Amino acid sequence: MILRILRSRHSARHTAWASSIGLFVACTPTVGLQMPAVFLIWLSLRFCINGSPFNLPVALAWTWTSNAFTVPVFYYTFFLTGSLVLGGDEGTAGFSAFADRLLVILSVPSSFSELSAQLDALWTTYGAPLFLGSIPWAFLAGFVGYYWTLKLIERFQMRRRPVRVGSVSL
Numbered sequence: 001m002i003l004r005i006l007r008s009r010h011s012a013r014h015t016a017w018a019s020s021i022g023l024f025v026a027c028t029p030t031v032g033l034q035m036p037a038v039f040l041i042w043l044s045l046r047f048c049i050n051g052s053p054f055n056l057p058v059a060l061a062w063t064w065t066s067n068a069f070t071v072p073v074f075y076y077t078f079f080l081t082g083s084l085v086l087g088g089d090e091g092t093a094g095f096s097a098f099a100d101r102l103l104v105i106l107s108v109p110s111s112f113s114e115l116s117a118q119l120d121a122l123w124t125t126y127g128a129p130l131f132l133g134s135i136p137w138a139f140l141a142g143f144v145g146y147y148w149t150l151k152l153i154e155r156f157q158m159r160r161r162p163v164r165v166g167s168v169s170l
Contacts (some may be wrong), residue, residue, distance in 0.1 A: 010055050012153035018055035019149035022062025024142035029122060029130050030076055031106055032115045034063040064147065071106065072099035074137075079126055082133025101125065 025034050038059045045053035066074055076098050081088065085120070105121045116139060 010052075012150050014052075015055045015058055015153060016146045016150040017053070017061055018058035020142040020146035021054055022059035023065065024156055025059075026063045026066040026075070027074065027078075027138040027141040028134050029078060029126075030119075031066065031071060031089035031122075033119065034066060035060055038063055075126070075130060076132035077103055078137060079130045079131065081133065081136065082129030085132055086129055087093045087128065 006147050011025075012120060025037050025041075028034070028037075030037060039056070042053060042056045042059065072095070079098065106118055107123060
């Protein structure tokens with residue numbers, strides 16, 4: 001991932017936007033739809049502006065931060081955040097109970113109808129707290145991802161520039 005970011009032929013801002021969008025979408029409870037969502041965002045922006053709006057492969061790769069290993073932790077954090085905002089105490093059952101139930105809901109779908117049923121079950125079981133709680137995390141991840149990527153690329157490019165002493169490049 002880092003090598004793809006550093007070796008991008010695009011500007012630092014172009015690649016930073018890709019990180020931002022990929023991380024934003026990764027921090028939404030839309031498992032199974034994250035890569036298509038990023039592609040649709042890219043496609044719609046491509047028609048709105050002249051050229052590629054952001055580095056699509058980088059954005060798609062960042063959606064992988066939300067995976068089978070991280071989803072229970074991400075979604076539990078979203079759920080607790082949403083519960084806190086809504087003033088409820090739904091998170092008192094604990095992480096283990098939440099993760100066990102979530103893994104049953106999110107078993108690997110074999111068709112679009114099963115994916116649709118999963119999203120419906122996710123909404124029915126965890127509803128508004130999960131989705132509402134993901135919003136601040138998605139914006140935070142997008143913001144941090146943008147600036148981290150921008151600074152990483154700028155530092156990398158600065159180190160690769162030749163040092164000029166007088167009229168001689170070293």
